[in-house]
Amino acid sequence: MVFFMALIVKKFGGTSVADADCIRRVAGIVADDYAEGHDIIVVLSAQGDTTDDLIEKAGELNATPSRRELDMLLATGEQVSIALMAIALEKMGLPVISLSGRQAGIRTNSDHGNARIERIDVERIKNELDRRTIVIVAGFQGVDKFDDPTTLGRGGSDTTAVAVAAVLHADRCQFYKDVEGVLTCDPRKVPGAQKLDEITYDEMMELASLGAQVLHNRSVQMAKRYGVELEVRSSFEPRKRGTIVKEVTNLEKTRISGVAKDTNTARIAIIGLRDEPGIAFKLFRVLSKEKIVVDIILQSIGRDNSKDISFTVAKSDLDAAVTALENQKQALGFEKLDVSDTVAKVSIVGAGMMTASGVATMMFEALYDAKVNINMISTSEIKISVLVHEEEADRAVAAIHRKFFED
Amino acid sequence: MVFFMALIVKKFGGTSVADADCIRRVAGIVADDYAEGHDIIVVLSAQGDTTDDLIEKAGELNATPSRRELDMLLATGEQVSIALMAIALEKMGLPVISLSGRQAGIRTNSDHGNARIERIDVERIKNELDRRTIVIVAGFQGVDKFDDPTTLGRGGSDTTAVAVAAVLHADRCQFYKDVEGVLTCDPRKVPGAQKLDEITYDEMMELASLGAQVLHNRSVQMAKRYGVELEVRSSFEPRKRGTIVKEVTNLEKTRISGVAKDTNTARIAIIGLRDEPGIAFKLFRVLSKEKIVVDIILQSIGRDNSKDISFTVAKSDLDAAVTALENQKQALGFEKLDVSDTVAKVSIVGAGMMTASGVATMMFEALYDAKVNINMISTSEIKISVLVHEEEADRAVAAIHRKFFED
Numbered sequence: 153m154v155f156f157m158a159l160i161v162k163k164f165g166g167t168s169v170a171d172a173d174c175i176r177r178v179a180g181i182v183a184d185d186y187a188e189g190h191d192i193i194v195v196l197s198a199q200g201d202t203t204d205d206l207i208e209k210a211g212e213l214n215a216t217p218s219r220r221e222l223d224m225l226l227a228t229g230e231q232v233s234i235a236l237m238a239i240a241l242e243k244m245g246l247p248v249i250s251l252s253g254r255q256a257g258i259r260t261n262s263d264h265g266n267a268r269i270e271r272i273d274v275e276r277i278k279n280e281l282d283r284r285t286i287v288i289v290a291g292f293q294g295v296d297k298f299d300d301p302t303t304l305g306r307g308g309s310d311t312t313a314v315a316v317a318a319v320l321h322a323d324r325c326q327f328y329k330d331v332e333g334v335l336t337c338d339p340r341k342v343p344g345a346q347k348l349d350e351i352t353y354d355e356m357m358e359l360a361s362l363g364a365q366v367l368h369n370r371s372v373q374m375a376k377r378y379g380v381e382l383e384v385r386s387s388f389e390p391r392k393r394g395t396i397v398k399e400v401t402n403l404e405k406t407r408i409s410g411v412a413k414d415t416n417t418a419r420i421a422i423i424g425l426r427d428e429p430g431i432a433f434k435l436f437r438v439l440s441k442e443k444i445v446v447d448i449i450l451q452s453i454g455r456d457n458s459k460d461i462s463f464t465v466a467k468s469d470l471d472a473a474v475t476a477l478e479n480q481k482q483a484l485g486f487e488k489l490d491v492s493d494t495v496a497k498v499s500i501v502g503a504g505m506m507t508a509s510g511v512a513t514m515m516f517e518a519l520y521d522a523k524v525n526i527n528m529i530s531t532s533e534i535k536i537s538v539l540v541h542e543e544e545a546d547r548a549v550a551a552i553h554r555k556f557f558e559d
Numbered sequence: 560m561v562f563f564m565a566l567i568v569k570k571f572g573g574t575s576v577a578d579a580d581c582i583r584r585v586a587g588i589v590a591d592d593y594a595e596g597h598d599i600i601v602v603l604s605a606q607g608d609t610t611d612d613l614i615e616k617a618g619e620l621n622a623t624p625s626r627r628e629l630d631m632l633l634a635t636g637e638q639v640s641i642a643l644m645a646i647a648l649e650k651m652g653l654p655v656i657s658l659s660g661r662q663a664g665i666r667t668n669s670d671h672g673n674a675r676i677e678r679i680d681v682e683r684i685k686n687e688l689d690r691r692t693i694v695i696v697a698g699f700q701g702v703d704k705f706d707d708p709t710t711l712g713r714g715g716s717d718t719t720a721v722a723v724a725a726v727l728h729a730d731r732c733q734f735y736k737d738v739e740g741v742l743t744c745d746p747r748k749v750p751g752a753q754k755l756d757e758i759t760y761d762e763m764m765e766l767a768s769l770g771a772q773v774l775h776n777r778s779v780q781m782a783k784r785y786g787v788e789l790e791v792r793s794s795f796e797p798r799k800r801g802t803i804v805k806e807v808t809n810l811e812k813t814r815i816s817g818v819a820k821d822t823n824t825a826r827i828a829i830i831g832l833r834d835e836p837g838i839a840f841k842l843f844r845v846l847s848k849e850k851i852v853v854d855i856i857l858q859s860i861g862r863d864n865s866k867d868i869s870f871t872v873a874k875s876d877l878d879a880a881v882t883a884l885e886n887q888k889q890a891l892g893f894e895k896l897d898v899s900d901t902v903a904k905v906s907i908v909g910a911g912m913m914t915a916s917g918v919a920t921m922m923f924e925a926l927y928d929a930k931v932n933i934n935m936i937s938t939s940e941i942k943i944s945v946l947v948h949e950e951e952a953d954r955a956v957a958a959i960h961r962k963f964f965e966d
Contacts, residue, residue: 172616172619172620175620176620206639209579209639209643210642210643210646212579213579213582213583213643213646213647213650214646214647214649214650217646217649217650218645218646218649220656221642221645221646221649221656221657222642222646224638224641224642224645224657224659225638225639225642225643225646227638228635228638228639228642231631231632231634231635231638232613232616232632232635234631235617235628235629235631235632235635236616236617236620236632238625238628238631239617239620239621239624239625239628239629239632240620240621242621242624242625242628243620243621243624249627249628250628250631252631254706255706255707276706299661299662299683300662
């Protein structure tokens, strides 16, 4: 798509603005697009490791600072980025203004550290754009009803970019990353990884949840809800078309959009559960009470009127899950737990994949050829995941990728 | 004076909050006063060299950034300080909240980089104090009618402290410095320097303008206008009484409050000016057009119906002054300029000094004994200044101090 006089939101992460040279390079990208006649809003993260450095400074004084004060502290990071970017664009003789989350009208609830955007008062941004001013907005932050700075938590700057694009009906929201777009696989692991031209929101979210962390799911979800067209571009090749993320892609054929690996997973097998109604409900209630999210679930018939249930959790939740289950051993009435944290989840993602025959077969064939043993299998509308041994995961990814993309 | 349940504003400079240890020490001082039952407002500067570092970062990108964006950048410095201080006080289990200039209701005009406080909306601070919360306010900053951060320029944090103390009718505004109070002389130069118990606003301002930069004149002026009692204390001996600055001091006898030296001065002598009406006016108009502030002025009769006028300017204005005068040489009709930048101004300051006989005589006697040659003399209600050779200035200060304070 070619835009004439479009409104474009461009988001750059912390490494893209880490120092003066980086900032000048981003300013150049912005200036080029502005020169083509577009209205430009730039959303920035804090420079490099600034946020971590600030958290460390707070930690020296207090291991458990209030989230309100931590937000006061962290909100300065993006304010520095946006002011410096504006100063760099002024140097190029361009009309520009930087706006903190508050000045940009980003109103949130008071859940400090993980605030939700409630509305955006766009008056100020609109006025600036009307004057053909380039608007630089601080990502990751807003202000609550008490007029206190808040931060949006993980993926916050991406969320800011999508939210601003949504309320202003921007023509596109571009994310500049250190990759050329969304790839079919991790390029550090699979040399044949290919850039996708287009991908749907759902596929993007599946890929993200599988460890291919290009865009945070929260922002993709919001983009889907408000129909904001996203584009992932390389900050090193800014003129090159990246990957478009939208509701429906133009490709009609069933396709696989990527292969991903997630090693942040552990498997728990509960052996010898009583086979009675409601036992699964009781079991998973124990875990949800502890806020443990369960991923793949597999149930199998055991011996002697008992059954086994296996499931995966995030590695960081493993100990808590085991403790919670052992505490309820009597109530749940199981024989024993079998735990493994040397597993990895390997998945293929693709829209409409499950309706096409043969995709699962091709995947399992690839794994069989590569002599990778499958522990568990899970499927959804746009994803097939298998649990394999951690040490076999890379081999599994490479084999599947070869089968679908390189053969 | 002993305060029962007073409202105290405490201001700490950048070196007092430079790192975690410093912040903890200040937090201890604040906690002690809070424990005595006082309501406490703390005004802080940015940590250590933060402001200079930020200016340098901007300078890498643009030698002449807009003041608006520079203020966006600089305002982050104090926000970091106040958040960290709040986090340190939280660790001690105390109720505390940090407020940026904007959150504290400090409304200024839009003269970025040198903004004037127009009013303070005290609602938020009052509400917090009512709940017995310690309020930490960012110095040096406010917000203008466009909701953009502004900075107050030189001495800005001191000004914030006095302004907040004024509108809230604080019982005292305490400045913690790296000296034990206002001294009669620079202790690095004169070992016999003594701490003053009390000093008037006017004396304080004269001392400040003479290079004894304890408090910025802008803040002292404001304190005088609104009758805010100031106290200069040592941050190293926080429990020790410092110097009180107020309208009228209790001491009735004529006294000298201090001896000060200012080496940021240069002398210009205009030789052979036509002795005609209005020549002084024309001369100083040339300088005021260039915004050059003239200090001591001396006029003397020259030869042949001409006269000489000598005056001092700040060293940084010397070149501009000489250029401006040379450009108008024809119009002004003088013979030549004689310039010296190796001079220093040495002054004694004291309320009601000029009405007491003998003070000037004592000063000149001290200089005579020390064999210091006097270039120019200037007097005011509370000050006597002499211009001497730069190299003799320290000897002059020591001699005068000995005469008045140590004999």
